[in-house]
Amino acid sequence: MCATCGCSEAAHAHDPPHDHDHAHGHAHDHDHAHDHSHHGHGHDDRIRRLEQDILAKNDRLAARNRGWLDGRGVTALNLMSAPGSGKTTLLERTIRDLHGEIALFVVEGDQATSRDADRIRAAGCAAVQINTGAGCHLEADGLARGLRELDPPRGALVFVENVGNLVCPALFDLGERARVVVASVTEGEDKPIKYPHMFAACDVLVLNKIDLLPHLSFDVGAFLAHAQRVNPKLRVFAVSAQTGEGLDAWYGWLRELRLEIGAPGAQP
């Protein structure tokens, strides 16, 4: 069978290349010109045209996660950052402050140890630790495993704390509703332009540790200008997970997200 179009012939040239966004079983009429030398002349039957996205399997699993989450009315957020930006501290604080208002769950990704999941549990929240070993990022099957174990109820909010890394996690869809990049003022102002894939892939930017600003020469305006250049649509929250400064706006956004999916108990 031809691997590209599913007809009964062995592989044959499909030229010029055309993008198919539909299942190609030939069960319908084609009214667009294919113009390919259909069958038998000059094609090499050892060539199999696959025309497949490399990340197709991960994207399929991510779509399945998204469907599961939507069906249950559960919101998942993918938190990414360099190591040490304060993701876990932000989550601990969020768990303590929203306790009793929103059912929170956490999927923790780290190369090794369960230290972060232990911290999250100590803050009063159910957590699953996924150790990626040599892996530098979480993939969609990791979130699927986490969701199976956590079994979050309708209306819950699931934070995925990705492996600390500003490069690799940007490429892998997990099925999350939104992507959040956390940066801190102890990092360079130029992080957004040095790691543009990450900042371009996210919906929200949390700038953490702003309580340290008086001790640093970090220029918030310059940082935000870089971020804006990479991704003009980024929504920004400047916070200190330590002192609580700026967190009300962050919580406001989390409440908005739950309103969007019509979570029970969600209040404007």
Added chain:
Amino acid sequence: MHEMAITESVVAAVSERLGPERVRRVVLEIGRLSGVVPDALRFCFEICAKDTTLDGARLEIREIPGRAHCGACGADVELDFPVGLCDCGSPELAIVSGRELRIKEVEVAA
């Protein structure tokens, strides 16, 4: 290094599509704005292909240039990086190609 995971995905996808057929050559399309480094893929490929039907196969990578359309002046510009400025000075660039990560075709043993 996410190239290892990307290469593992290539080997798994090809094995899944072709079953037991031995693979001689794999052709990938990698966009320059995809965030994936072709040399790193080549480095990983031999390791990932070992003891699979792709063992010993040649990896051919076709790099797709990054192109963007300027929202301000309408020009089409070439990009080597996902962030840039048009010659007119505008940062309003909509990327139209260069993000590809595709398995184009494979050649099987006769």
